[in-house]
Amino acid sequence: MKKDYHRETKLMHAGRNPDDYFGVVNPPICRTSTILYKDMAAYFDPNTKFRYGRIGNPLSHAFEEAVSELEGGYNAITAPSGFCAISTTFFAFLKAGDHVLIVDSCYPPTRFFANKQLRDFGVEVEFYDPMIGADIKNLIRGNTALIYLESPSSATFEVQDVPAIVKVAKECGVITIMDNTYSAGVLFRPLEHGINISVQSAAKYIGGHSDVNLGFVVADNATNYKILKSCAVNLGVCAAAEDLYLAMRGLRTLEMRLEHAGRNMLPILEWFKTRPEVQELYSPVLETSRGHDIWKRDFSGANGIFSVLFNPKYSMDDIARFVDALELFPVGSSWGGYESLVQPQDMKEYRDNWDKDGVFIRFQIGNENTKDLIADLEQSIGDLTC
Ligand SMILES: Cc1ncc(COP(=O)(O)O)c(C=O)c1O
Numbered sequence: 001m002k003k004d005y006h007r008e009t010k011l012m013h014a015g016r017n018p019d020d021y022f023g024v025v026n027p028p029i030c031r032t033s034t035i036l037y038k039d040m041a042a043y044f045d046p047n048t049k050f051r052y053g054r055i056g057n058p059l060s061h062a063f064e065e066a067v068s069e070l071e072g073g074y075n076a077i078t079a080p081s082g083f084c085a086i087s088t089t090f091f092a093f094l095k096a097g098d099h100v101l102i103v104d105s106c107y108p109p110t111r112f113f114a115n116k117q118l119r120d121f122g123v124e125v126e127f128y129d130p131m132i133g134a135d136i137k138n139l140i141r142g143n144t145a146l147i148y149l150e151s152p153s154s155a156t157f158e159v160q161d162v163p164a165i166v167k168v169a170k171e172c173g174v175i176t177i178m179d180n181t182y183s184a185g186v187l188f189r190p191l192e193h194g195i196n197i198s199v200q201s202a203a204k205y206i207g208g209h210s211d212v213n214l215g216f217v218v219a220d221n222a223t224n225y226k227i228l229k230s231c232a233v234n235l236g237v238c239a240a241a242e243d244l245y246l247a248m249r250g251l252r253t254l255e256m257r258l259e260h261a262g263r264n265m266l267p268i269l270e271w272f273k274t275r276p277e278v279q280e281l282y283s284p285v286l287e288t289s290r291g292h293d294i295w296k297r298d299f300s301g302a303n304g305i306f307s308v309l310f311n312p313k314y315s316m317d318d319i320a321r322f323v324d325a326l327e328l329f330p331v332g333s334s335w336g337g338y339e340s341l342v343q344p345q346d347m348k349e350y351r352d353n354w355d356k357d358g359v360f361i362r363f364q365i366g367n368e369n370t371k372d373l374i375a376d377l378e379q380s381i382g383d384l385t386c
Contacts, residue, residue, distance in 0.1 A: 008255060011066070011070060011251065011254075012252060014068075015062035015063060015069075015251075016062070026245075026249060027058060027059055027062040027245075027248065029059065029244075030060075031241045032057050033052065034052070034053070035050045035051060035052060035057070049061075053238070054236065054238040059244045060078050060238070063216070063247060063248050064077065067218055068218055070186075070218075071189060071190070071198045071218040072189050072191050073191050073218035073220055074218075074221050075218075075219060075222075076216050076217060076219070076225075077216065077217050078214065078216045079217070079237045080213060080215070080237070080240060081203070081213050081214065081215050082199070082214070083107075083110075083113075083215065084215055085199050085200070085201070085217045086109075086113070086215070087117070088217065088231055088232050088235055089197060089217050090114070090117075090146075090148075092231035092232075093177070093227065094118065094146055095123075095145075096121055098123050098124070098143055098144075098146070099141050099143045099144045099145065100114070100125055100126070100146045100147075101126055101127075101128050101136065101146070102126070102127050102148040103148060103150050103153070104128060104351060105130045105150065105155070105351065106150045107153075107154055108349040110148070110179070111127070111349070111350075126139060130158035130159075130160050130290070130291070131158060131290055133161035133164040133165065134165070134167065134168055136164075136168050136169075137168045137171075137172075140168065140172045144174050146175050146177060147165060147175075147177070148178075149165065149176065149179070149195070150178065151188075151291075153350070154182060155282070155307055155347065156282045156307065156347075157182075157282050157284045157290075157291075157306070157307070159284050159289070159291030159292070161291070161294050162188075162195065162298065166194035175197070176196050176197070177195070177196065177197040177198075178197070178199065179200070180198045180199065180200050181199075181204050182303055182305075183299065184200065184204065184254060184303070184336075185198070185254075186255050187258070187301050187303065188298060191220050193298070195220070196219070196224055197219055197224060198217070199215070199216075200215065200216055200217075201215050202243075203334065203336070204335055204337075205250075205254060205257065205261070206247050206250045206254055207243075207246055207247050207250050207336070208253070208254065208336060209246070209250070209338060210334065210338075210339065212243045212246045212247050214239055214240075214244065214247045257338075258301075258303060259301065260367060261303055261304030261336075261366070264304060264368075264370055264373075265303070265305070265365040268306075268363065268365055268370060268373055268374065269281065269286075272308055277310055277311055277381060278308055278310060279309045279312065279356075280308075281306065282309070283302065283306035284299070284302055304335070304336075304364060304365040305364050306365075307361065308360070308363065309356060309358045309360050310359045310360075311358060312357035312358040314384055316344075316359055318384050322380050322381055322384045323361070323380075326376055326377070326380045327376050327380075328372060328373055329373075329376065331344070335362070336364070337364070337366060339366040339367075339368070340363070340364060340365055340373060342363055342364070343361065343362045343364070344361050345360045345362055347360050
């Protein structure tokens with residue numbers, strides 16, 4: 001673009017070029033494996049833009065341009081899921097003999113992947129406390145190649161001191177990678193804080209309608225992008241056309257949906273604060289939350305998820321009666337869509353040393369009227385004590 005517009009403005013244009021499509025506003029779904037060359041000279045031309053659909057095509061290219069703008073990065077790769085984006089990133093930047101530091105509160109499949117695939121490939125895996133900050137220096141070894149962050153975490157929402165960790169990483173020449181799915185590139189922009197690589201699942205707020213499987217990785221510079229891209233090509237990583245289209249469409253309304261979700265979540269959280277059935281609440285907006293001050297310092301807001309640890313006197317059967325009585329909160333394993341959900345969490349999957357009793361449930365607040373949501377909770381919570 002000619003002018004240096006504000007970010008919101010740039011995001012309305014990123015990845016779009018209507019002149020390429022007879023004025024069509026959105027880059028259309030591009031289904032392609034084969035890409036034809038007009039002649040032999042084009043085949044051998046190193047500057048030919050697209051060669052094979054899996055490696056890149058007009059829509060994946062447009063999406064990568066848009067998410068690079070969103071995260072403020074150099075360039076991006078897309079993957080068929082958020083988790084594939086995460087695993088590809090680990091494969092890209094690690095080799096046998098390396099040591100990797102992974103935040104202990106990470107999304108459980110990240111932990112499973114590290115404990116199985118990374119260890120099997122000869123990588124030394126160590127988990128660190130999310131509140132470690134600058135003390136991460138004490139864990140750096142001669143062979144530490146990578147520090148992996150996720151902030152806030154997606155069940156207990158600890159907020160990490162990213163600038164303090166980045167400072168140590170830079171001093172020690174260690175690459176930093178952050179799962180930024182919570183923020184969707186809106187509430188926090190890791191690359192602006194010195195993180196090298198930002199990874200996201202686009203199945204959450206970017207897709208926003210519970211119908212997309214997609215992930216992406218944004219690199220801070222050309223060197224890191226090249227490492228990522230060549231690994232993605234070697235692993236055969238590519239994304240489906242419809243998912244790219246839907247996620248691209250979601251990007252245009254991302255910011256207002258996220259803001260709305262963050263606003264809608266607050267009265268529900270307040271309601272839970274008044275409930276005697278609750279042992280502990282988890283959300284970065286709460287002063288009691290680990291890293292709340294860092295969240296206030298570094299983040300522009302919260303999204304629509306929070307968690308409840310119920311009083312241990314309620315069994316899983318009691319909580320199931322409450323959840324099953326809810327009309328507006330079906331049980332579902334995700335978040336970031338337009339609809340409210342609940343998801344029971346096995347906290348032992350999140351943390352080796354989780355020692356709290358009580359059923360743990362994550363709430364995803366959608367776009368329903370919050371008065372209806374509270375009325376539903378109010379009416380169903382009675383079932384706990386029946
Ligand atoms: C924080 C976080 N990161 C990554 C993922 C993985 O995303 P996907 O489901 O698109 O593979 C999830 C999915 O729930 C998540 O919550």
